[in-house]
Amino acid sequence: MVPMSEAADFQRAQPMVPRIAHVRRRRHDAPDVWTLELELTDGAHFDYAPGQFNMLTAFGVGEAAISVSGDPAAGPLIHTIRAVGPVSRALTQLGPGEPIGVRGPFGAGWPMAQAEGRDVVVVAGGLGLAPLRPALYRLLGERARYGKVTLLFGARRPEDILFRHEVESWRARFDIDVDVTVDHAGSDWRGHVGVVTTLISRLEIEPAKSIAMVCGPEVMMRFVALALMDKGIGEGAIYLSMERNMKCAIGHCGHCQLGPTFICRDGPVFTFARLRPLLTVKEL
Amino acid sequence: MENLERILSEHPFFAGLDESFVKLACGCAKNVRMEAGQFVFHEGEAADQFYLIREGRVALQISAPGRGASTFLTLGRGEVFGVNWLVPPYRWVYDAKALELTRAIAMDATCLRNKCEADHDLGYDIMKRLMPVLIERLHTTRLQFLDLYGSHV
Ligand SMILES: Cc1cc2nc3c(=O)[nH]c(=O)nc-3n(C[C@H](O)[C@H](O)[C@H](O)COP(=O)(O)OP(=O)(O)OC[C@H]3O[C@@H](n4cnc5c(N)ncnc54)[C@H](O)[C@@H]3O)c2cc1C
Ligand code: FES
Numbered sequence: 486m487v488p489m490s491e492a493a494d495f496q497r498a499q500p501m502v503p504r505i506a507h508v509r510r511r512r513h514d515a516p517d518v519w520t521l522e523l524e525l526t527d528g529a530h531f532d533y534a535p536g537q538f539n540m541l542t543a544f545g546v547g548e549a550a551i552s553v554s555g556d557p558a559a560g561p562l563i564h565t566i567r568a569v570g571p572v573s574r575a576l577t578q579l580g581p582g583e584p585i586g587v588r589g590p591f592g593a594g595w596p597m598a599q600a601e602g603r604d605v606v607v608v609a610g611g612l613g614l615a616p617l618r619p620a621l622y623r624l625l626g627e628r629a630r631y632g633k634v635t636l637l638f639g640a641r642r643p644e645d646i647l648f649r650h651e652v653e654s655w656r657a658r659f660d661i662d663v664d665v666t667v668d669h670a671g672s673d674w675r676g677h678v679g680v681v682t683t684l685i686s687r688l689e690i691e692p693a694k695s696i697a698m699v700c701g702p703e704v705m706m707r708f709v710a711l712a713l714m715d716k717g718i719g720e721g722a723i724y725l726s727m728e729r730n731m732k733c734a735i736g737h738c739g740h741c742q743l744g745p746t747f748i749c750r751d752g753p754v755f756t757f758a759r760l761r762p763l764l765t766v767k768e769l
Numbered sequence: 770m771e772n773l774e775r776i777l778s779e780h781p782f783f784a785g786l787d788e789s790f791v792k793l794a795c796g797c798a799k800n801v802r803m804e805a806g807q808f809v810f811h812e813g814e815a816a817d818q819f820y821l822i823r824e825g826r827v828a829l830q831i832s833a834p835g836r837g838a839s840t841f842l843t844l845g846r847g848e849v850f851g852v853n854w855l856v857p858p859y860r861w862v863y864d865a866k867a868l869e870l871t872r873a874i875a876m877d878a879t880c881l882r883n884k885c886e887a888d889h890d891l892g893y894d895i896m897k898r899l900m901p902v903l904i905e906r907l908h909t910t911r912l913q914f915l916d917l918y919g920s921h922v
Binding site for chain 1: 828830838839840842843845847866905913915916917918
């Protein structure tokens, strides 16, 4: 067993060299989404903050940026991946025992310290729940540190609801308000139907003492941020997790540049105040 | 009547409406209750009511051949449905079904249209309240139509 600090020091010193992990378990979460449980071959514990991401290597195929979706306080390293292209498809097809490369953790995560003592509104769209899950574990694990906690989750269809059993168990708790909506549903669905912004207009909050964490498709995040502002939450208290194509993940190659900002190094989590001028530029 | 006036003026759709207008509108209103699973109206029928939800939840649905009914919007406390009362040919273009026990105020459409016609100030005020609801629904329908989650994180 390599001491945690030693493993982390190695990663800091050699950020471009992947550590080797093995897939412990693979679970099918939604039609094209899989969750992988990983174990570093050197046995080290993987330390990270909610909202951080890793560069995962499918050997012989390539690397992709993938957020950590597990519990930072415990358990194995967990990633939830949607198969969209060659790398993500190869990653999602890895079975138990197969090797995978891990570089990271990278980036600035969710504002857990700033959220202390405040009401927290977590808004997730589709796979956006995966990068937010570590924040939810932290919020629920250290519940007394935060005010009212609300999770608003929008998915495409009922069968696309990620971490369904977990979302149901959160909904049953008394210390978090959970509301789920889907865009399309058959007549047997008894929950909400409509885009996730409709849940925001129904939200009962004290805007001055609230902070929001938002993750989902960029268009969804833009409208969610505006809806949260309509509710009175300041743009400096609305945090979004951004996605751009990444290569180095350490601010060297410029692939993830958004105006003057490097998503990998300065983000991926930013306030809406910082992102708003950049998000309204059509092409960068 | 007193009670209905209070309920009407407290509903978010009518909140802040001039007291005399509330009285006028109240003449067209009645309390209704729908059981879970009950259809409030069906596509193709005459749109003779406008509904203000007080408690409960209602699903708006469209049926397609071979696909059954799909829900495109659910509405709850403080929201309104049945806006077809305002525009000819005054016909429902979808089904509305209560998902749970729902209490609402039903406004008689002919009565409300006549009052709006007779008193344009009332008509304009109601129009100003309906328009944001319609714009908001159009906007959210566009987002729904973009089908964002399927292909993006
Ligand atoms: C900070 C950060 C965190 C991320 N976290 C996650 C995560 O937790 N889970 C996850 O699955 N993905 C996550 N992503 C996205 C992931 O990195 C990309 O989807 C991945 O790089 C795609 O690589 P690929 O080689 O499989 O596809 P590519 O070859 O890059 O793309 C193939 C096709 O898919 C399209 N495409 C690429 N990315 C996406 C996307 N995200 N959504 C829809 N279409 C896309 C491309 O335009 C192209 O048409 C994250 C990205 C960043 C920057
Ligand atoms: S990925 Fe290279 S600069 Fe961000």
